Amino acid sequence: MKYAIREGDYAKMGTVITNAGTIFTFEGKKEADCAILLYRRKTGDRTRIEVPKEYCIGSLRSCLVEKLDVRHYQYNYEIDGEEMIDPYAARIAGRERWFDTARSKDSYQVRGGFAGEEYDWEGDRTPEIPGEDMVMYKLHVRGFSMDGGAKGRKRGTFAAVADKIPYLKELGITTVELMPVYEFEELVIPKIQKLPDYLTWKKHEENVHKEQGEGAADAEEDLKEREQPEEQKVEKVNYWGYLPGNYFAPKASYGAFGDEVKEFKDLIKLLHRNRMECIMEVYFDDKMNQNMMIDVLRFWVMNYHVDGFHLLGNSLPVKAMAQDLILSRTKLFYIGFEPELTADKTAYPHLYVYNDEYMYPLRKLLNHIDGSLYDFANQQKKQHKILNYVNYAAINNSFTLADIFLYSEKHNYENGENNADGLDWNFSSNYGIEGPTRRKYIQSLRRKQMRNAMAMVCFAQGIPLIASGDEFGNSQGGNNNAYCQDNKTGWINWREARNNRKFVEYVGKLLDFRRSHPIIRMKNPMYMHDYQGIGYPDLSYHSDRAWVVGFEPSRQFVGMLYCGSYSEEGKSNDFVYIAYNFHNGKKFLAIPKLPRGKSWTMMMDTALEEPFNCEHTLEKQDMIEISGLSIRILIGK
Numbered sequence: 001m002k003y004a005i006r007e008g009d010y011a012k013m014g015t016v017i018t019n020a021g022t023i024f025t026f027e028g029k030k031e032a033d034c035a036i037l038l039y040r041r042k043t044g045d046r047t048r049i050e051v052p053k054e055y056c057i058g059s060l061r062s063c064l065v066e067k068l069d070v071r072h073y074q075y076n077y078e079i080d081g082e083e084m085i086d087p088y089a090a091r092i093a094g095r096e097r098w099f100d101t102a103r104s105k106d107s108y109q110v111r112g113g114f115a116g117e118e119y120d121w122e123g124d125r126t127p128e129i130p131g132e133d134m135v136m137y138k139l140h141v142r143g144f145s146m147d148g149g150a151k152g153r154k155r156g157t158f159a160a161v162a163d164k165i166p167y168l169k170e171l172g173i174t175t176v177e178l179m180p181v182y183e184f185e186e187l188v189i190p191k192i193q194k195l196p197d198y199l200t201w202k203k204h205e206e207n208v209h210k211e212q213g214e215g216a217a218d219a220e221e222d223l224k225e226r227e228q229p230e231e232q233k234v235e236k237v238n239y240w241g242y243l244p245g246n247y248f249a250p251k252a253s254y255g256a257f258g259d260e261v262k263e264f265k266d267l268i269k270l271l272h273r274n275r276m277e278c279i280m281e282v283y284f285d286d287k288m289n290q291n292m293m294i295d296v297l298r299f300w301v302m303n304y305h306v307d308g309f310h311l312l313g314n315s316l317p318v319k320a321m322a323q324d325l326i327l328s329r330t331k332l333f334y335i336g337f338e339p340e341l342t343a344d345k346t347a348y349p350h351l352y353v354y355n356d357e358y359m360y361p362l363r364k365l366l367n368h369i370d371g372s373l374y375d376f377a378n379q380q381k382k383q384h385k386i387l388n389y390v391n392y393a394a395i396n397n398s399f400t401l402a403d404i405f406l407y408s409e410k411h412n413y414e415n416g417e418n419n420a421d422g423l424d425w426n427f428s429s430n431y432g433i434e435g436p437t438r439r440k441y442i443q444s445l446r447r448k449q450m451r452n453a454m455a456m457v458c459f460a461q462g463i464p465l466i467a468s469g470d471e472f473g474n475s476q477g478g479n480n481n482a483y484c485q486d487n488k489t490g491w492i493n494w495r496e497a498r499n500n501r502k503f504v505e506y507v508g509k510l511l512d513f514r515r516s517h518p519i520i521r522m523k524n525p526m527y528m529h530d531y532q533g534i535g536y537p538d539l540s541y542h543s544d545r546a547w548v549v550g551f552e553p554s555r556q557f558v559g560m561l562y563c564g565s566y567s568e569e570g571k572s573n574d575f576v577y578i579a580y581n582f583h584n585g586k587k588f589l590a591i592p593k594l595p596r597g598k599s600w601t602m603m604m605d606t607a608l609e610e611p612f613n614c615e616h617t618l619e620k621q622d623m624i625e626i627s628g629l630s631i632r633i634l635i636g637k
Contacts, residue, residue, distance in 0.1 A: 001047055007055045008062030013295060014088030014248060015075075015114060021066040022114075024051075026077055026086060028061035035078040036063060039111055041093075048078070074111040085246065087292070090115035091261060092183040092246050098142065098156065098253040099486065104189050104232045113249075115303075119265050126307050127275045128329065129174050131349060131388035131463060132523040135511055136279070137168060138177040138396065139468035140240065141254050142486070148494035157256040158263045162270050169274050171471060171504070172511030176271060177279040177310060179396065180241030181264065183249040186486075188235045236416060239486040240396070242312065244285040247296040250304075268305050277307035279331065284313035293317060298326050307331055310354060322351060333390065342386040351387050352463070356398075358382075358391040362456050363404060363427035365556065365582045366449055366629075373558055373582070374551035380460045380560065381539060383525045389462035393453040394470055397423070399480045401453060401470035404428045405446040406435055411478030414489065422481030435478065444609075448629060451506060451606040455631045458510040459520055459578055468492050471507045472500040502610060509612050513604070513633070517576055519562040535595070536575075538566040546590040546622075556582040557626070559589045575636030581626040589624050594636045600624075604633040 008023040016023040028034040030053050038047040051063045074093045076083050085092070091113030094103070102108055145160035154160045161176070168176065241251075250264040257263065268278045280300060284293050293316065300306040308331025311318065318334055321327055322341050333354040341351060358379050365371035382389050394401040399410075408430040412422045431442050450473060457464045468474075469492040476482050482490040497504060514520055519538075526539040541549040542559035549558055562576040575594060581587045591600055600618045604611045607630040618624065618634070626632050 003047070003049060003068060004066040005049060005051075006064050006066070008064045010057050010060055010062045013060075013292075014086060014090060015070075015112075017070060017114065018064075021064045022068045022070055023062060023064045024075075024077075024086075025060060025062040026088070027059055028056070028077070028079055029059050030056040032080050033078075034061050036065065037076045037078055037083065038065075038068075039074045039076075041072055041074055070114040074113050076109075076111050085110060086112040087246065088248050088295075089113060089246060090248055092249045092252055095183060095185070096252045096255075096258075099186055099237055101187065101234055103185075103187055104234050106232070116259070116261060119262065121265075121269060121305065124269050124272050124305055126305060126329075127272055127277060128307075129275070129277055130523065131352070132518070132521045133515075134175050134277075134388075134463045135173050135514075136175045136177055136390065136463055136465040137171075137173040137468060138179070138281075138465060139492075140179045140396070140490075141181055141251075143239070143491045144468055145492075145494075147488055147491040149492060153256045157254050158250075158260070158267045159256040162267045165270060165274055165276065169276065171508050172515065173276065173466070175277040175279055175307070177281060177465075179281050180245065180283060181251055181254060181280060182241075182245050182247050182282070183251050184238065184241040184243055184245030186238045186241070186253075188238050188484075189232050190235055236484045237486045238484070239490055240483045242283045242483065244283075244288065247282070247292075248299050265304055272305070277331075278305075279308040279310055279333065280306050281310040281312065284311070284316055286314050290317040290320070294321060294324060294327075297321060297330070298324070301326060301330050308333065308350075308352075310334075337387065342384070345385065347386070349386055349388060352390055353387055354390045356395070358389070358457075358460065358462070359393060359395070359398070360427060362393050362453060366452060366456075367404070367427055367429040368582075369427045369429075371556065371582065372551075372553070373556055376456075376580075377541065377551070377558060377560070380456075381526045383461045383522065385524055390465050391457050391460045391462045392465040392467065393457050394467050395465075396467060397481060397483075399426050399428055399478075400467065400474055400476050401450055402446075402473040402475045403478055403480070404453065405449045406430060406475060407478040408434060409478070410480045412481055414479065415481060415484055422479075426480060436475075445629075447503070447609070448606060450503065451611060452629065452631055454507055455510055455604075455606055455611075456580075458507075458514050461521060461526070464511070464514070466507070469496070472497040472504050506611060517562075517564065517567075517574065519564045519567045519574075519576060522566070522568065524568070532566065534563060534565050536561075536563040536565075536592075538563055540592070542577075542590055542592065544588055544590055546592045557587045557589065559591070561592055577634040577636065579624060579626045579632040579634070581628060581630055584628045586625055586627050589626060591618075591622055591624055591634065593622070598636045600634045600636050602632065603635050604631075606631045 008025055010025055013025050024036050034051040036049040051061050055061055055063050076085055089112030093113045094110035142156035146156050150160035250260045252260050254260055255263045271278050297309055310333040329348050331350050333352040335355045337351050361375040361379050365376050410422050412419050415421055431445055474492050474496055476489050479489055528539055529537050540561045543549040559579045564573040579589050600621050602614055602616050605614050607627040
């Protein structure tokens with residue numbers, strides 16, 4: 001079929017459907033021979049539309065194809081004889097099935113698709129949850145629901161995540177971070193090296209040595225096998241998706257019912273209805289055009305109402321992203337930001353520092369590996385007027401929370417890299433036995449350490465982040481880099497959620513306590529003095545003597561007193577005293593005297609299997625005994 005064409009408008013990369021026709025805008029130098037290749041969806045019949053060289057501005061080509069019914073077509077581009085996918089394609093056709101090895105064949109073709117019908121957002125708006133109110137939860141869309149998290153076609157899809165929104169909301173989650181959900185190739189296929197012509201052997205009749213006897217048939221069969229095109233071998237699965245991808249298309253295999261575009265938008269709209277946010281993790285390759293990187297972020301904000309991005313990669317134009325007018329109210333998470341980006345005190349606070357600097361002091365203290373109480377205390381109160389900080393004890397490219405206390409060494413042999421991949425320094429401990437054990441004492445100690453770690457994260461001033469499954473003790477068997485484990489190692493085991501329901505409830509109570517005591521999560525830094533003339537500092541440290549503390553290496557216990565009257569929300573003027581003891585044995589901590597009419601009440605003790613079932617008024621109002629390796633909360637009210 002022949003189509004009439006004319007020059008496009010160059011305004012937007014990719015495809016734009018208008019009343020006059022469909023505009024195709026792509027990178028193609030004027031000197032290049034460029035064409036649009038249209039494929040009939042049902043038959044695969046191809047129509048080649050050559051793009052005239054004069055349809056060019058700079059290095060862009062733009063062509064409008066009149067009266068094209070995109071519902072019946074897929075497309076690619078041809079540039080100087082090489083066929084390629086549009087990097088701005090809003091859909092990708094050919095990867096609808098996860099890990100379909102048919103794609104390893106040379107003849108298999110992946111093509112671009114069109115976005116489809118208009119979507120009714122029904123007045124949807126981003127909730128813009130303030131940093132001090134956020135609780136993050138990081139998940140992998142496929143791994144989140146493959147092992148007991150959903151049934152049937154919903155397993156491993158956006159729809160399964162949507163079904164878990166009530167669970168996440170009840171837990172106390174406000175912000176869901178998704179590992180890459182843009183289209184990527186999960187099949188890791190080694191590239192075939194093309195040999196020069198002079199090294200390429202071709203069979204000619206005169207070159208064939210004709211064997212006699214039994215070996216003749218075998219030799220002829222061997223020659224036939226050499227003549228057949230080899231199917232490329234699939235090495236492993238790119239499960240996490242941290243490779244360059246098709247950044248403008250949601251992953252087709254994450255759609256349960258054949259329309260991944262609509263299903264992802266449905267998920268985000270449902271999150272917003274529940275006053276929850278969606279953060280996309282995006283990995284950018286170093287060689288990628290930096291203008292395109294900004295285009296990617298703008299696309300997801302404007303077309304999918306995404307609330308923010310966790311940016312991964314080197315040499316990213318983070319400063320330009322942060323200053324972009326369209327992205328100025330979009331949350332950007334990165335390992336760090338240049339000081340000049342925090343100079344404007346009136347700007348909307350949308351920059352979030354996201355790195356491992358909280359994780360290591362926590363693990364070192366809990367597992368007695370050169371831990372510093374001073375470092376930990378600073379991490380607990382780490383805050384900035386403009387920046388926000390994300391805190392976690394475990395993350396996907398490290399041990400899970402449970403494995404921090406199950407394994408002393410990583411166990412990554414199944415990754416096929418001779419256990420050389422993944423972090424070597426995990427600051428973990430197995431408490432006497434590597435991996436699971438039936439010994440009750442070790443089981444009890446491990447559970448207590450998990451309670452401690454989760455409490456530390458939830459009581460830090462920055463934003464707590466929970467890696468999916470950590471709220472019920474999900475284990476990866478000691479694999480601290482499950483990037484290729486599309487199996488029960490890398491999947492979340494939801495049976496453990498039922499088995500460890502008490503721990504799930506405990507995490508929910510921690511988050512509820514944090515939410516109801518805003519003094520713990522102040523959006524501004526603590527000044528550590530009585531700047532309001534209340535009679536108490538906003539935050540103070542205590543040891544076996546009130547108002548006195550030493551941070552020498554031998555001291556591994558501290559009391560942190562928060563004066564609720566400094567709370568900016570004014571919802572609670574309670575005093576909160578959190579006692580930390582990282583020694584193996586019990587310690588005594590002094591408790592400051594409260595104002596007249598107030599008394600200290602015990603609220604939580606991680607030494608107990610049900611830590612919040614201990615509320616009582618203290619008999620002694622000046623001293624508290626705290627068990628080894630445990631945390632207690634007192635409320636002065």
